[in-house]
Amino acid sequence: MYYYVAIMTVSPLGEFEQVVLLAILRLGDTAYGVKIRNEIEECTGRKITPGALYTTLERLERKSMLVGRSGEPTAIRGGRAKRFYTLTSRGRSQLIQAQTGFQRLLTGLELLGGESNG
Amino acid sequence: MDRATAAEWMLARVVEQSRASEIMGDLLETRPEQGSLRFWLSVLGLLISFTWRPVVGLVLAYFAALFSLMFSSLRPIMELTKQRSHLQFGSAGYLTNTYWTSLTIQLGSVTTLLWIVAGYAVVRFGIRNTSSQMSIGTALMGTVLCSYLWIPDGRPALLAVSALVAAIALINERRRQSLGIVLGSVAIAWVVGHLCPFWRSYPETSVLIVAILVPLVEVVVFNYLHTMLTSSRDAISPEAL
Numbered sequence: 001m002y003y004y005v006a007i008m009t010v011s012p013l014g015e016f017e018q019v020v021l022l023a024i025l026r027l028g029d030t031a032y033g034v035k036i037r038n039e040i041e042e043c044t045g046r047k048i049t050p051g052a053l054y055t056t057l058e059r060l061e062r063k064s065m066l067v068g069r070s071g072e073p074t075a076i077r078g079g080r081a082k083r084f085y086t087l088t089s090r091g092r093s094q095l096i097q098a099q100t101g102f103q104r105l106l107t108g109l110e111l112l113g114g115e116s117n118g
Numbered sequence: 119m120d121r122a123t124a125a126e127w128m129l130a131r132v133v134e135q136s137r138a139s140e141i142m143g144d145l146l147e148t149r150p151e152q153g154s155l156r157f158w159l160s161v162l163g164l165l166i167s168f169t170w171r172p173v174v175g176l177v178l179a180y181f182a183a184l185f186s187l188m189f190s191s192l193r194p195i196m197e198l199t200k201q202r203s204h205l206q207f208g209s210a211g212y213l214t215n216t217y218w219t220s221l222t223i224q225l226g227s228v229t230t231l232l233w234i235v236a237g238y239a240v241v242r243f244g245i246r247n248t249s250s251q252m253s254i255g256t257a258l259m260g261t262v263l264c265s266y267l268w269i270p271d272g273r274p275a276l277l278a279v280s281a282l283v284a285a286i287a288l289i290n291e292r293r294r295q296s297l298g299i300v301l302g303s304v305a306i307a308w309v310v311g312h313l314c315p316f317w318r319s320y321p322e323t324s325v326l327i328v329a330i331l332v333p334l335v336e337v338v339v340f341n342y343l344h345t346m347l348t349s350s351r352d353a354i355s356p357e358a359l
Contacts, residue, residue, distance in 0.1 A: 012246065033144035050160060051167025054141055058133065070136070073143075078122050080143030083136070 013065075013098045019044065020056050021065065021095045024085050032071070032082040033057070057085065065091030121154065122146055125161040132168045172341070175241035179333050182237030182257075186230040189261065222267045227311075229260030231304040231336060238337045239300075239344075248296040249344055255287065256300060299343045307336035 013021070023039040024031040036057075037048050060066040071082040087095070122142055129138035145160060152160075236257045239250040259280055266272055288294050311332045 033140065034147050037148075049163060049167070050141070050145065051164050054133075054137070054164065055167050058137065070140075074147075076147055077143035078146050080139045080146070082143065083140040 013094050016052065016056055017060060017065075018095060018098050020053070020060065021087060021091055024066070024087060025092075025095075029084065029086070031085045036085070060091065061085075063090075064088055065094060121157060125157070128161065129164060129168075132165060171242045172337075175238040176334070176337055178237040178241050179234045179337055180237075182233040183230050183329075183333055186226075186233035186257070186261070218270075218273070219268050222264055225260060225267065226264045228304060228308065229257060229264050231307050231332075232257035232260050232300070234307070234333045234336050235300050235303055235340050238340065242341065243344065248292050249299050249340075249348070252287070252293055252296040253300045255283075256297070259283065295347060299340065299347055302343055303336050303340035306339045307332050310335045 019040055020036065023036050023043070026043075027035055027039055033050075033053065037050070037053050040046060040048050040053075057066065057068075061068055065088055066085050067088055068083045068085050071084055073079045073081045122145075125145075126138050126142040129141060133141075141164060145157075149156070149160070232253060236250070236253040239247065239253045243250050245251070263276065263280060266276055288297065311328055314328050314331065
């Protein structure tokens, strides 16, 4: 059963939650556990434990920031299906809100390549 | 049963079956030829990731109960004892009205239950969670009331400030719901503590049983109410996805 959200104010996104949401956005329709983990490791250089990733995915899905859909089972996965993730409109707006804060803080600083941002 | 099926079964004890299957598929895809030791270490890591918060939260809940008993609940009892000895020697001291003292003692037991929820909630759901914040807030308020409510001079001011803080906190709908979750679990634990059949029949062992049982019941109820109510609150319509 679904309920419309009465209050759109939710607890702010944590740093790792933002990283996961950004990785899913980058991957588009092909975002599932293995690819998300690889994308984060390639982009940030951080080693991600499976436990950290899946607990975060579960939490984001529970908070309705992500939605998952099952793919086809494959032999390499022992006949198990992939679970593809997509951002919901709530997840997207929360991410934009969090990133806008970072962008504002970066404005006027010359951290990235010597050029000021904004 | 192969190791992947066994590991998936174990994971399904702590997460939904579909998620356990997804995780196991990902694990097989990433490391198809890893040895048994590494495989089971990965599974153990996943099990710990999904279960450490409730387990550590429960342990902290017991410590929070002890903390509350030492610093808030025992205070009015000690004062009552002191008052009785004063009365014997002809001095009424502060506690001229034992009604307030009895009330404070009852409040002390409720405060202990609030600290149990607070200790659990902070670890299980994090400090940014509204239920955690409401449980800490109410537990702190209970502690302050327990510590000073028996003093007649400061009582009106203390009650007025408490009412004001409560009114401000309850303006927000989310906080009202979280407070309902916290108070609901406290109420059930309080009833369980008082209706525990061992309480009167076996007084020697009953205290220990109640001390173990009540916090356990309380965190289970809190977890259930929180998951049930906040998941329906946070769920959004398919059109909004």
